[in-house]
Amino acid sequence: MSTRAGFVALIGEPNAGKSTLLNRMVGAKVSIVTHKVQTTRARIRGVAMQGDSQIVFVDTPGLFQPKRRLDRAMVAAAWGGAADADVVVLLIEAHRGISEGVEKILEALREMKGKRRVALAINKIDRVESPVLLGLSKDMNERYDFTETFMISAEKGFGVQALRDWLAAEVPEGPWLYPEDQIADLPMRMIAAEMTREKLTLRLHQELPYQLTVETEHWEERDDGSARIDQMIYVARDGHKGIVLGKKGETIKAISTSARQEMEEFLGRRVHLFLQVKVRENWLEEAERYSEMGLNFKDGN
Ligand SMILES: Nc1nc2c(ncn2[C@@H]2O[C@H](COP(=O)(O)OP(=O)(O)OP(=O)(O)O)[C@@H](O)[C@H]2O)c(=O)[nH]1
Numbered sequence: 228m229s230t231r232a233g234f235v236a237l238i239g240e241p242n243a244g245k246s247t248l249l250n251r252m253v254g255a256k257v258s259i260v261t262h263k264v265q266t267t268r269a270r271i272r273g274v275a276m277q278g279d280s281q282i283v284f285v286d287t288p289g290l291f292q293p294k295r296r297l298d299r300a301m302v303a304a305a306w307g308g309a310a311d312a313d314v315v316v317l318l319i320e321a322h323r324g325i326s327e328g329v330e331k332i333l334e335a336l337r338e339m340k341g342k343r344r345v346a347l348a349i350n351k352i353d354r355v356e357s358p359v360l361l362g363l364s365k366d367m368n369e370r371y372d373f374t375e376t377f378m379i380s381a382e383k384g385f386g387v388q389a390l391r392d393w394l395a396a397e398v399p400e401g402p403w404l405y406p407e408d409q410i411a412d413l414p415m416r417m418i419a420a421e422m423t424r425e426k427l428t429l430r431l432h433q434e435l436p437y438q439l440t441v442e443t444e445h446w447e448e449r450d451d452g453s454a455r456i457d458q459m460i461y462v463a464r465d466g467h468k469g470i471v472l473g474k475k476g477e478t479i480k481a482i483s484t485s486a487r488q489e490m491e492e493f494l495g496r497r498v499h500l501f502l503q504v505k506v507r508e509n510w511l512e513e514a515e516r517y518s519e520m521g522l523n524f525k526d527g528n
């Protein structure tokens with residue numbers, strides 16, 4: 228019996244649905260999802276088994292015109308993911324069509340060195356009528372030589388199995404890269420920090436989610452089987468601390484409750500979560516914050 232295994236990078240503009248697709252492929256929530264752009268900050272690997280194939284999906288930050296250090300580090304991480312992959316899947320949003328951002332990505336793909344198979348996945352097909360899809364598929368394939376085109380809804384699951392079957396056959400022959408029962412290779416303390424960041428992003432408005440980061444500082448396994456998790460939320464300004472805490476601490480309390488519930492569900496046991504907020508004006512320029520996020524600080528130079 229011959230096995231197959233390989234890396235499949237999911238790339239696309241922010242909000243295209245890359246993390247939603249990764250989670251669906253893996254069958255568990257390993258990458259956080261929000262309605263806001265720039266949710267994913269680093270590469271997140273999720274492992275899916277399909278017959279004798281092991282498909283290691285690499286979720287990446289969205290591709291956009293970077294302005295700040297964090298932007299640049301995120302975009303570099305995304306292209307790095309594509310460069311290392313056996314197959315690249317470009318996700319675009321059906322209802323948005325070929326945006327300026329998509330044009331830019333196609334340009335970069337054309338310039339990428341080394342021949343690489345790139346599949347197109349037109350996502351969110353639940354939002355448009357089929358004639359629109361056919362036109363979009365044609366226009367995209369005129370612009371780039373995609374190996375294959377798929378029409379999917381990562382959220383509803385439409386068309387996802389066809390993509391999965393195709394990828395299972397595309398990854399190279401070889402031994403599996405992870406144990407069969409492993410679904411992610413992110414350390415648990417990072418997954419837990421991401422869960423809290425998701426709740427913060429969902430609850431807070433405007434630029435604030437972008438300007439904060441969450442780190443798990445301490446993790447203690449208790450004799451009764453529960454875990455005590457201490458996390459630090461770094462914000463850049465004094466005023467932001469007040470917003471995160473909320474009136475009488477209501478906001479942070481609600482965030483803590485929903486993050487804890489998600490951690491408990493994921494771990495299958497009780498969690499005691501303790502959140503703290505610290506003002507650190509310069510955290511966006513601190514190398515340590517980047518390594519904690521799984522990013523390369525120097526990529527932001
Ligand atoms: N209607 C619809 N919404 C979708 C679909 N797939 C994803 N979404 C929604 O699109 C939004 C963005 O999804 P994400 O998976 O976070 O997108 P992303 O590409 O990972 O975004 P970044 O991490 O910011 O680059 C969320 O609100 C999802 O629920 C889909 O097939 N149909």
Ligand SMILES: [Mg+2]
Pocket residue numbers: 245246247258259260266267286287288289
């Ligand atoms: Mg994402």
